[in-house]
Amino acid sequence: MAERLMGKEVAAAIKEELSSKVAALKDKNITPKLGIVRVGARPDDLFYEGGAKKTCESIGMDFEVFEYPEDITQEAFESAVKDVNARKDVNGILMFSPLPKHLKEPEIRELISTEKDVDCLTVGSQAKVFIGDKTGFAPCTPAAVMDILHHFNIPVAGKKAVVLGRSLVVGKPLAMLLLGENATVTICHSRTENLPEVCKDADILIAAVGRAKMVKANFVKPGQTVIDVGINEDPENPGKYCGDVDYNEVAEIVEKITPVPAGVGSVTTSVLCKQTIRACEMQNGL
Ligand code: NDP
Numbered sequence: 001m002a003e004r005l006m007g008k009e010v011a012a013a014i015k016e017e018l019s020s021k022v023a024a025l026k027d028k029n030i031t032p033k034l035g036i037v038r039v040g041a042r043p044d045d046l047f048y049e050g051g052a053k054k055t056c057e058s059i060g061m062d063f064e065v066f067e068y069p070e071d072i073t074q075e076a077f078e079s080a081v082k083d084v085n086a087r088k089d090v091n092g093i094l095m096f097s098p099l100p101k102h103l104k105e106p107e108i109r110e111l112i113s114t115e116k117d118v119d120c121l122t123v124g125s126q127a128k129v130f131i132g133d134k135t136g137f138a139p140c141t142p143a144a145v146m147d148i149l150h151h152f153n154i155p156v157a158g159k160k161a162v163v164l165g166r167s168l169v170v171g172k173p174l175a176m177l178l179l180g181e182n183a184t185v186t187i188c189h190s191r192t193e194n195l196p197e198v199c200k201d202a203d204i205l206i207a208a209v210g211r212a213k214m215v216k217a218n219f220v221k222p223g224q225t226v227i228d229v230g231i232n233e234d235p236e237n238p239g240k241y242c243g244d245v246d247y248n249e250v251a252e253i254v255e256k257i258t259p260v261p262a263g264v265g266s267v268t269t270s271v272l273c274k275q276t277i278r279a280c281e282m283q284n285g286l
Contacts, residue, residue, distance in 0.1 A: 002251040005227075005258045007144075007266030010151040014270040015059050021277050022060040025284075032280035033062035034118070034273065035090035037081060039103070040070040045096040048269070052094070055269040061276065064090065070100050077103055081111045091283055092118035092276030115283060118275040120173065129173045132180045135282065137275045142174035144267035145206060145227050146181070148258065154204065154225050157182035162199050164188045164215070164244070165208035170229055174206060195219070207244035215245040217253060225256040229264050 025032060034056055038045055049065060056063040066084050068077060077099075084090060093116045099105045114124040120139040128136020137143075149156055161183040165171035175185045188198055199205050199219040205226045207215050212232035220226060230244030243260030251257050258264055 002226075002254045002257040004251075005148055005152050005225075005256055005263065007148065007258065007263045010144075010148050010267050011055075011270040013151060014147065014267070014274055015055065018059045018061075018270070018273055018277055021281075025277070025280065025286075026060065028284075030280065030284055031060075031062050032091050032277045033064060033089050034276045035084050035087065035093045036063070036065045037068075037084060037093060037095040038065060039068045039072060039077070039096070039099055041067075042096070048096075052269045052272055055273050059273060061273060062089070072103075074103055074108075078108060078111060081108055085112055085116060090116065091280035092116055092272070094119050094272060095121060097121075116279060118272060118279055126168065126173070129176050132176070137279070138173050138177055139169055140268045140271040140275065141170050141208075141229060141264065142177055143275070144264050144271045145174055145229065146177050147267055147271060148227060148264065149204070149225075152256065154256065156204070158184070159203040160184050160186070160201060161204040161206065162186045162188060162202035163206050163208065164195075164199065165210070165229075167208065170208040174208070178204075209244045211244055212242055213244070213246035215250060217246070217249040220250050220254050222253055222255065224254040226250055226254050227258050227264065228260050230260060231265060 036049055053063050068080060084093060093112050097105060109121040112122055114122055117125045118137045120126060120137055125136050129138045161178045163171050163175045166187050166189045171187060175187045178185050186198060188195060192198060196219045200221050202224060205224055208229035210230060212235055226245055228243035228245040232242055234240040234242035247259060
C-alpha cells in the first residue's frame with residue numbers, strides 16, 4: 001500500500017516557518033495582511049475564506065475581507081478593486097472567481113498589481129511564472145503541489161513528470177514550476193492519445209482534470225508518486241468529495257499518493273499566507 005502524503009503535515013511545517021517570519025516582521029512594526037475580495041457569498045468562496053482566515057490568525061497575520069453585492073456595477077467594482085490595491089496595509093490580494101457574468105473579469109484582474117497578486121490572477125504574474133522570475137507568485141495550488149514534493153523529499157530534477165490538465169490555474173503553471181526544477185514534463189489534456197500509457201511512464205503523476213476517480217489502476221505502475229489535485233463530488237458517496245484519482249485502486253500499486261480530502265487542498269491556504277508574507281517583505285525592501 002502506498003505511503004499517504006498528508007497535506008496537514010506539509011501545512012504544519014509551512015505555518016511553523018511562517019509564524020517566526022511574522023514575528024520577525026512584527027519586531028519591525030510590520031504586520032503582513034491578506035485582503036480577500038469577494039463578490040456575493042458563494043458557499044465554496046466562504047469555505048475557502050474561512051480556511052484562509054484561520055491560517056492567517058494561527059500565524060499572527062492580519063486578514064480583511066472586502067465584500068461586494070452581486071449586482072455591483074463594473075465601474076463601482078473597478079473603483080473598489082483599485083482602492084483595495086492602493087491600500088498600503090494590504091500586502092497580498094486574493095479575488096474569488098468566477099465573478100458574476102456582467103463583470104468583465106480579465107479587465108478587473110489586471111487592476112491588481114503583480115506585487116500584490118499572490119494567487120497569480122494577472123497576465124504579468126503568469127509571465128513571471130513562465131520565465132521563472134522568482135519575484136512573481138505562482139497560483140497557490142500548483143505552488144502547494146511543489147511544496148508537497150519538497151516536504152516529502154521527492155526528487156524532481158531529471159524525473160519524468162506528467163501533468164494531467166492544462167488549465168491556467170493548475171496544469172500550465174504547474175508544468176512551468178516542474179520544468180523550473182528540471183523535471184522532464186509532459187502535459188496531457190482531453191485530446192491526448194494513449195493517456196493511460198503516457199501517465200504510466202511518469203515518475204511523478206499529477207492529476208488536475210476535474211473528473212472524479214478518472215485515474216485508474218491502468219494509468220499507474222509501482223514506484224510512482226501520484227499527486228491528486230482534483231476536488232469532485234463523489235458519485236458513490238453523495239455529499240462527500242473525491243479526487244481525480246481512484247484512490248483505492250491506485251494506492252495499491254504506486255509508492256506515494258496524496259489523499260482527497262486531506263491532500264493538496266490542505267496546503268493551499270498556507271501557501272497563500274507564505275506568498276503574502278513574501279509580498280510584504282518585498283514591499284518593505286526586505
Ligand atoms: P479545468 O476544468 O479548468 O481544466 C481541466 C483540464 O483537464 C483541462 O485541461 C482538460 O483538457 C483536462 N481534461 C478534462 N477531461 C479530461 C480527460 N477525460 N482526459 C484528459 N484530460 C482531461 O479544471 P482546473 O484545472 O481548474 O481544476 C482541475 C481539478 O482541480 C478540479 O477537480 C478542481 O476542482 C481541482 N482544483 C483543486 C484545487 C485545490 O486546491 N486542491 C484548486 C483548483 C482546482 P482540455 O484543456 O483539453 O479541455
